[in-house]
Amino acid sequence: MTKPRVLISGASIAGPALAYWLNRYGWSTTIVERAPSLRTGGQNVDVRGAGREVGRRMGLEDDIRAATTGEVGTRFLGRGGRTVAEFPAGTSDSDGATAELEILRGDLAALLVSRTSGETEYRFGDRITGIADGTNGDGTTGTAPPGVVVSFEHAPDERFDLVVAADGIGSSTRRLVFGDEPEIRSLGLETSYATIPRTAADDDWWRWYNAAGGRSITLRPDSHGTIRAAMSFVTERTRAEVGAERRTVDEQRARLRRIFGDAGWEAHRVLDGFDQADDLYFESIGQVRAPRWSSGRVVLLGDAAYCASPVSGMGTSLSITGAYVLAGELAAHVDHRDAFAGYERLMRPYVEQAQQLPPGTPRLANPMTRAGVAAFGLGVRLASTPVLGRIGSRFFVPPADAIELPDYAHLER
Structure with a gap:
């Protein structure tokens, strides 16, 4: 029998x-990625709970552990960089502001691609520009086999049985099929990320510093001898703020200097590092709230379907778990419609729980006034004490275990 052919848009985490x-399960897979090569940059991501269990079933847990960033925990800093509170890394599948398994997004993507490159066809430097879903691929009836005819920016049109949009919160593939139907809900926070040089004064803690005006600076270790830096600031909580990343890199650098020039601590070091970085990335933090995850033979996966935002700590676990469930449901059902329904039935409660952020997030962790910064420091200091630690942990530990994973092992070919 001919293998079913699936086209996946996006070569980050969910797609591979x-x-x-x-x-x-015996399917034929093709991944199209608009970047000219695998994007190996990116910040630290957590592999928690159900996502970690899926990693075990993939035989990836030891590889992830070997590539861990070495982050030993999270420290909140006050004026002058003094430590206000610290939370050591977790020691189980799910606990800790720093997960037991922390890996750079690009390193995890490289592991997944290496595990699939022998069977999956990767097409870099191209993207989907049109999708015609129907009996003939163009919505008309006829003798052609069912499928989806896909148009590409550079390659000729091609027919696939299914198309999966796994190309992130701003998915262009999603827009081709769903238009503006999924709501991208702004959380009122903009974050810029880049890699900067490590100095002798750096350590292996995730250091978090707040300045009045809703600003925060974080420095995190990586496994490559550099530091992953981020600058965040509160914006208006409107949908229009999502998409601010369309500024040019130089415009963003100038914007950050205006906003963080007087922030204190390591602000000028980070701004100077951002000026030299070739991987500066910035985004308006938001969540994708999609009323449905499929239409015809097209289905959404990962951030394209249900981005919970970086502040949730659940993006990677949702992507890996969603990929496992979607593939298993496709293997378990003859009709893709039944598979898509099963995928959504199993994943939606997990997604909805992950998207329920602690009250006040993210503004609570990015206070606007000096008094607010002081109050936040007092709060994390109390949360780090043994007496109040269990209460405080609910703000740092996402619901990574909140799904019962099916066992699809019997479906493998």
Whole structure:
């Protein structure tokens, strides 16, 4: 029998993870990625709970552990960089502001691609520009086999059985099919990320510093001898703020200097590092709230379907878990419509819980006034004490275990 052909848009985490499982079930997978090569940059991501269990079933847990960033925990800093409170890294699948398994996004993507490159066809430097879903691929009836005819920016049109949009919160593939239907809900925070040089004064803690005006600066270690820096600031909580990343890199650098020039601590070091960085990335933090995750033979996965935002700590676990469930449901059902329904039935409660952020997030952690900064420092200091630690932990530990994973092992070919 001919293998079902699936086209996946996006070669970050969700796309290659889905390809891995579909390959094990005997499907043919192709991944198209608009970047000219695999994007190996990115910040620290957590592999928690159900996502970590899926990693075990993939045989990836030891590889992730070997590539860990070495982050030993989280420190909140006050004026002058003094430590206000600290939280050591977790020691189980799910606990800790710093997960037991922390890995750079690009390193995890590289692991997933290496596990699939022998069976999955990767097409870099191209993107989907049109999708015609129907009996003939163009919505008309006829003798052609069912499928989706996909148009590309550079390659000729091609027919696939299914198309999966796994190309992030701003998914262009999603827009082709769903338009503006999924709501991108702004959380009122903008964050810029880049890699900067490590100095002798740096350590292996995730250091978090707040300045009045809703500003924060974080420095995190990585496994490559550099530091992953981020600058965040509160914006208006409107949908229009999402998409601010369309500024040019130079415009953003100038914007950050205006906003963080008087922030104190390591602000000038980070701003200077951002000026030299070739991986500066910035985004308006938001969540994707999609009323449905599929239309015809097209289905959404990962951030394209249900981005919970970086502040949730659940993005990677949702992507890996969603890939596992979607692939398993496709293998378990003859009709893709039944598979998509099963995928949504199993994943939506997990997603909805992950998207329920602690009250006041993210403004609570990015106070506007000096008094607010002082109050936040007092709060994290109390939360770090043994007496109040259990109460405080609910703000740092996401619901990573809140799904019962099906066992699809019997479906492998």
